[in-house]
Amino acid sequence: MKRKTFITSADLVAAAGLPFGEEVQQKKLRHQVFFWLKNPDSGDDKQELIKGLQTLAAIPVVKQLRIGVPATTEKRDVVDNSWQVSEMMLFDSLDDQKFYQEHPLHLAFVKQFSHLWQRVVVYDIME
């Protein structure tokens, strides 16, 4: 007798040994960047920078790329929400991060879009 088994996405993820909705738990270099635009109120400049950041996903060592904006959480002294756009990437290693820094697509991004920002802060985090 032929049986059909209905498997949900959650089952598949569980079967694959991955925590649902989370990253695989392995040591990673998290590259977290915040941009302050020259024109912080310009929606066009924000969208242009976001489009530029999306081009970085094509760099093979970039294991994840997330682009963000400040969340509207409650105002607290410790919360810095003065930036306009953020970028988060995961790398497998320090070498991969170096490869990324020197990759033509990254250099092209800086050349083409750096006129949009007045300040950038980078946090390189080993987790």
Next chain:
Amino acid sequence: MKRKTFITSADLVAAAGLPFGEEVQQKKLRHQVFFWLKNPDSGDDKQELIKGLQTLAAIPVVKQLRIGVPATTEKRDVVDNSWQVSEMMLFDSLDDQKFYQEHPLHLAFVKQFSHLWQRVVVYDIME
């Protein structure tokens, strides 16, 4: 005839529509925190804070918890590596973040461990 199919983890993840080794691509609130210790050179204080941060994983709305230290990437003007410990959490919503802020385990963490740090900076990122 009975057939056996050998399916790899990667197949399962692909079948589930998830990018391998990455988070599920859905809108998230990323809560990224950096701590500057009162005693930045104290390994004991660093380990104590890391142990404290680990208790936060028990709060049900915390969908992911990653604790980090500065990566030894190349020194660049834009890279801030003056902090000692970082914490990254994902929440499903603004409400979950608020629930977390007010959760007894979070309040207990602040009460018990805040003597260790001189400065904390929080970035709440909607991605």
